[in-house]
Amino acid sequence: MTATTAAATFTVRRGQGTPAPALPPFGQFINGAFVPPCSAETADVENPATGEILMQVPSGSVEDVDAAVAAAVAAKADWAARTPKDRSSLLLRIADIMEANRALLEALEAANTGKPAAVAEDDISSAIDTFRFSAGAARTFSTPGAGDYAENHTSVILREPVGVVGVITPWNYPLLMAAWKIAPILAAGNTMVLKPSEQTPLTTLKLAELIASEVPAGVLNIVTGPGRIVGNRISEHPDVDLVAITGSVGSGQKVAAGAAGTVKRVHLELGGKAPVVIFDDADLAAAAKGVREAGYWNGGQECGAACRVLVHESVAEKFTELLVREVSEISVGAPGAGDDVEIGSMISGAHYERVLAALEDVRKDGLTIAVGGHALAGPGYFIEPTVVTNVPAGAPITSTEIFGPVVSVETFSTDEEAVTRANETVYGLAASVWTTNSARSLSVPRKLDFGTVWVNSHLVIANEMPWGGFKGSGYGRDLSVYALEDFSRTKHVMYNHG
Known part of the structure; x- marks a missing residue:
């Protein structure tokens, strides 16, 4: 897969005159x-x-x-x-x-x-x-x-x-x-x-x-x-x-x-480390938009986040271009900065440092950060939305729950390899499959060892349906x-x- 990089410039939008919240009693x-x-x-x-x-x-x-x-x-x-x-x-x-x-x-x-x-x-x-x-x-x-x-x-x-x-x-x-x-x-x-x-x-x-x-x-x-x-x-x-x-x-x-x-x-x-399995017949534009929404929702601080993409090698370059373009357009901001803000801050200084340390490990491992990858200046604990590409099988990022605005992209060759690689994790909470092949849409979810498997969507939750995982x-x-x-x-x- 050819490295795809973007020179996106992210800034933190700040709310103006946000009223103080009504606090609960002490005790x-x-x-x-x-x-x-x-x-x-x-x-x-x-x-x-x-x-x-x-x-x-x-x-x-x-x-x-x-x-x-x-x-x-x-x-x-x-x-x-x-x-x-x-x-x-x-x-x-x-x-x-x-x-x-x-x-x-x-x-x-x-x-x-x-x-x-x-x-x-x-x-x-x-x-x-x-x-x-x-x-x-x-x-x-x-x-x-x-x-x-x-x-x-x-x-x-x-x-x-x-x-x-x-x-x-x-x-x-x-x-x-x-x-x-x-x-x-x-x-x-x-x-x-x-x-x-x-x-x-x-x-x-x-x-x-x-x-x-x-x-x-x-x-x-x-x-x-x-x-x-x-x-x-x-x-x-x-x-x-x-x-x-x-x-x-x-x-x-x-x-x-x-x-x-x-x-x-x-x-x-x-916890979770949700794989997003994108086959060669998938609607790539829809998949990229889906990862934008489900990979970075709540700043990626989500156990079902679409944080680990496995994409067929024949469409990997095209999909990565689409994903990087989508992520480059994500707006970052504080509460009160507008209804269109997509990503807020990390939850604490300690967690902010953990995510930044994980990104430093990515650099040490020689992986490509196609967009993002840095802290954002100013008050608060903000990190750029990030896409990591050229990820080899078995790399630490494929199994470590970063719990931040970081999505990794790796490739596969066959359906069997995709299923095996997706299941090679201690987690078993959620996964998604992206395909326009009806037979594949029925067979692959049955082989994935996760409590929820979406087909052509990710992180859609209904109160009528159960939520929970397998394994770790x-x-x-x-x-x-x-x-x-x-x-x-x-x-x-x-x-x-x-």
């Missing part, structure tokens, strides 16, 4: 109210687009978690006894409250994450729809019919809540990932204790403030603080019946290890009725009528 949200933390320690919460400190939140302690779990335990019997209709009605009220406060939540999410307007708006819209879907699913959740499967004995399957669910959410989609957990967990009749990322807790706390008068005390509890303290205690707590995390593979391993001591169930939605990307499913199944248990009751 831990336990038993229906914000309460003083057990420790005096606090953590700064930063606006990564400017470097400003937005506010401080408590650095939670084991005692904070214990108080939250005690509140969830006290509330679980009453909440589990509610009818599906009652739980559904509450979830619909939460969705309506979020809709009424949409602008507030979007502004706060953008300020805490550096997201551009389009991403923040999509996050809040998707979170609202998650609650509405789960409200409906709560009322249609069914089990196999009763029947006689042994002579003179009638069997009935009861669907029950798990009990108290501990949740750990990530920094890349703070409110949306909280919604992905809160909605089905409550719909299934559980109570919960949630730890948001210490970097991005503000919209989750704000949601708690907005819905505090609607949710029964103790049903939803939120404890802020570091994973090594708050997350570990949630994972190992004997009164937590299941622990669910969206995060890195390393974080998932720690949660699973902590949960093993009490033999509790775990629900792991972990974890197990358990978010979204859809499968999420309610994950957060419930079945009990067989058999009646002797002989």
